Every structure is written in C-alpha cells, then in structure tokens.
Amino acid sequence: MYELHIANMNYSSWSLRPWVLLRELDIPFIEHQHYFRPANDLSDPFNRFSPSGLVPALTDNGVTVWDSLAIAEYVYETHPAVWPEDKGARAFARSVAAEMHSGFTALRSQCGMNCGLRIRLHRMTPELTKDLKRLDALWQEGLERFGGPFLTGDRFTAVDAFFCPVAFRVQTYDLPLSEASKAYVQHLLELKSMQIWYACALREEARDLPHEEDARASGTLLADHRIHR
Numbered sequence: 001m002y003e004l005h006i007a008n009m010n011y012s013s014w015s016l017r018p019w020v021l022l023r024e025l026d027i028p029f030i031e032h033q034h035y036f037r038p039a040n041d042l043s044d045p046f047n048r049f050s051p052s053g054l055v056p057a058l059t060d061n062g063v064t065v066w067d068s069l070a071i072a073e074y075v076y077e078t079h080p081a082v083w084p085e086d087k088g089a090r091a092f093a094r095s096v097a098a099e100m101h102s103g104f105t106a107l108r109s110q111c112g113m114n115c116g117l118r119i120r121l122h123r124m125t126p127e128l129t130k131d132l133k134r135l136d137a138l139w140q141e142g143l144e145r146f147g148g149p150f151l152t153g154d155r156f157t158a159v160d161a162f163f164c165p166v167a168f169r170v171q172t173y174d175l176p177l178s179e180a181s182k183a184y185v186q187h188l189l190e191l192k193s194m195q196i197w198y199a200c201a202l203r204e205e206a207r208d209l210p211h212e213e214d215a216r217a218s219g220t221l222l223a224d225h226r227i228h229r
C-alpha cells in the first residue's frame, strides 16, 4: 500500500499534487500529515521519511520516492491512467507538467498557496504578468486541442494534478485569466477531492509564520475563511 507524506493542507502546494492525483484516480493510500515546524526547530522531522527533507514523499513496500514529479512517474508504472493514453497527449501533458514543475517562479513566489485567504495583490509585477500570460496560453492550447474539460481531454491526469495548487492560487488572489482558463480553474475547484482538501485546509489549527507573513506582504487581506483564527 502506498503511504504518502504531506504537510499542512492550507499551504503545501507540492503535497497537493500527488494527493489529488491518487484521490482522483481512486488509488488507495495511507496519508501521513506532518505540520511545518518553526525555522529554529533543527530536528529536521521531514528527514525521517524524506531523503530531501521535503514533502511530498511516497513509500511503497520499502521503496521511497520523493519529489512530486518523481512520484507521478513512479505511480504511472503501476497505474497507466496517471498520464493520457495517447502518445501525443502524453507528451504534451508531460511537457506542461515539467514546465510547471521547473518554471512559473513569479507565480509561485508572489502568490503562495494559502487556501483559506482572499487577497488583493499590491501590484502585478511584470514577471507575474508574464507567467499568467504563459499559463493562460498553455491552458487554452490544451483545452482547445483536446476538447476539455481537463487539460488533455475528458479525464483527470497528472497534468491537472500539477495545476490544482494553481487553481487555489487563482481563487485566493483572483488572478486575471481568460474565460476558458477560469472555467478550467472552476472545474478543478469543484472536484470532490479538491473540496475535501479545501475543507481540511480550512479546519487546520496549525499556522506557519513564514507562509502567513508572505501572504500578508503580497497584498491586502480581504477575507480569512479558516475556522480557527
């Protein structure tokens, strides 16, 4: 049985990717949640289950896989539904997921995932505008080419899982996108597993100071939907 190690659901965008992938594909797993620790906690608790000291990490019968992209590829070896069946669609999905994995730096750094908050950004930097333009073009290309409602057609695959954290960022910061991309975001937010993740994120009591400070520095706080304040 797969065992998946994740961090706080409110903040951990990388954890969300394999979690939502396994849930949407109905692949059973045991979940282990570990909250982020203060920076001055030198015990490095994530090193106990993850060689990089980062989440997510997956264990499977003595095998440990870390990094969300490596986890997707590992799970694909047993569950081909992780990627699209068609070779061309699979190449597109993998390229796009890899681009998300290694790019979109401004989007990731200036709009940190914080599911429960609603924020009006102080300003749209040129770098963020460029990332959003590229994101919009990518999404429109996939939706048009494969017919939607997911990025490579009628089935949720790993490439959609890689954009689930972006869907929460779009919701939190009300990021400007085309109508087609907004509909894609809405489709992701309405997935059963995304609703579960969101509900769990809102219920979390733990707070991580750096994530909270980053969110407040990025713009004006409009709402905090988390249950514990």
Ligand SMILES: N[C@@H](CCC(=O)N[C@@H](CS)C(=O)NCC(=O)O)C(=O)O
Pocket: 007, 011, 012, 013, 014, 015, 046, 053, 054, 055, 056, 066, 067, 068, 069
């Ligand atoms: N590229 C990695 C990134 C993983 C990552 O940065 N994880 C963050 C949480 S979202 C983490 O574990 N941070 C813990 C720390 O920095 O101590 C992946 O895709 O899994």
